[in-house]
Amino acid sequence: SQQGEEDPQALSIQEGENATMNCSYKTSINNLQWYRQNSGRGLVHLILIRSNEREKHSGRLRVTLDTSKKSSSLLITASQAADTASYFCATAYNSGSARQLTFGSGTQLTVLP
Amino acid sequence: DGGITQSPKYLFRKEGQNVTLSCEQNLNHDAMYWYRQDPGQGLRLIYYSQIVNDFQKGDIAEGYSVSREKKESFPLTVTSAQKNPTAFYLCASSPRTVIYEQYFGPGTRLTVT
Numbered sequence: 001s002q003q004g005e006e007d008p009q010a011l012s013i014q015e016g017e018n019a020t021m022n023c024s025y026k027t028s029i030n031n032l033q034w035y036r037q038n039s040g041r042g043l044v045h046l047i048l049i050r051s052n053e054r055e056k057h058s059g060r061l062r063v064t065l066d067t068s069k070k071s072s073s074l075l076i077t078a079s080q081a082a083d084t085a086s087y088f089c090a091t092a093y094n095s096g097s098a099r100q101l102t103f104g105s106g107t108q109l110t111v112l113p
Numbered sequence: 114d115g116g117i118t119q120s121p122k123y124l125f126r127k128e129g130q131n132v133t134l135s136c137e138q139n140l141n142h143d144a145m146y147w148y149r150q151d152p153g154q155g156l157r158l159i160y161y162s163q164i165v166n167d168f169q170k171g172d173i174a175e176g177y178s179v180s181r182e183k184k185e186s187f188p189l190t191v192t193s194a195q196k197n198p199t200a201f202y203l204c205a206s207s208p209r210t211v212i213y214e215q216y217f218g219p220g221t222r223l224t225v226t
Contacts, residue, residue, distance in 0.1 A: 033214060042117075042203055042217035043156075088155055090215075100146070100171060101215065103155040 003072045004032070004072075004089040004104035007043065012110040021097045021107040023089030024069075030092040032065060032072050038073040046074075046087075116140040117218035119204050124223045132134035134221045136190045136204035146176075146205040146215065149173060156203060162187055163209070191223065198225045 004025045013019050023032070031050045049056045049065045049072065049103040056063045062075040076083055086108050090101040115141040125134045129156075138145065144163045148156040158171030174194025181187055187225040191198045201222050205215040 035217075040201075040220070040222075042119075042219045043205075043215075045214040045216070047212055099160055100158050103148075103157075105153075105155040 004091045004102065006087070006089055006104045006107045008107060009105070010108045010110070013079055015079060015081055015111055017079055019079050019083070019109055019111070021074045021084075021089075021109070022071045022085050023090045023104055025072075025089075026070065027093060029067075033090045033092070034061075034072075034074050035088045035090060035103075037088065037106070038075050039085075043088065045064065057105060076109075079109075081111050081113045083109060084111045085095070085109060117206055117216055119218035119221050120204075121221060122219065124213065124221055126223070126225050128225055130195045130225075132191050132198075132223065132225075133195060134191065134202055134204075134223070136187045136189065136218060137186075138186055138204075138206045138215060138216075138218075139185065140206055141184070142206035142208050142216070143184070144207045145181070146207075147171075147177070147179065147187070147189045148203040150201040150203060150220075157178060159189065159202075192226075198223060 004023045033048045037043045047058050047063050049058045049063050059106040060077045065072045086106040088106045090103045118137050120135045146161040147159040159175050159177050160179040162168035178190045203220045204218040207213045207215045
C-alpha cells in the first residue's frame, strides 16, 4: 500500500538540540499529518499541513512540505526530555477511495537529559 | 487521549477464541477507525466507518469484523480466523474524512496464547 516513510528510524539527541525528521511519500496528497506516540499509548495529533501549504508552525514545531519532491520534514526546536517518543507522518491521498490515512513506520526520538 | 475510550487496556485470550475490543467516543464524530500496530512498526488500517450502519475494509481486514450500530460506538471483534492476533489495537475518530485530524484512544494490547 502507499505509505509515507520516515527517516531516520531512530534519532538520539541532547536536550536543547533540534531534532529533524523526514517523511517521503509516493503520490499526490490532500494533506500530510504528523503524530506523536509515547510508549504504549495512543497517538496524539501534532500538526496538519495541506498540499497547497509549504510551511507551518506550532509552538516548537515546524513542518515543511515539498510536493515536488513528495517529502515533508518535522523540526522540533530546543528539544526536551518530554519530547522522547515515536513520531509518525500520515498521508491522506487524492485517490478515489481516499477515506483513510496511511501511516509510515515512524521515527523513534530519544532526548537525553 | 481526548474523548475516546478503549477497554480493556490489556486483554489475554486463548487461541481459537473470538474477542471483542470496545471503542467509544463522545466527540460527536462521524468517522471511526481501527488500526493494528505491531512492535516497532506503523499503524495499519483494519476497518473504518464514516456513518452509522456502514463500514469499509481497510488494508488488513481478514480475520476481523466490526459493527457500527451507534454513532458513539465501533467495536472490533478479533476472530479465530486471524492468524496472528497478538498486537496493539488503536481506535480513532475524526469529524468526517481524512481532511481532518484523527483523535486516538489509549489502545488495547491483545495477547493470544
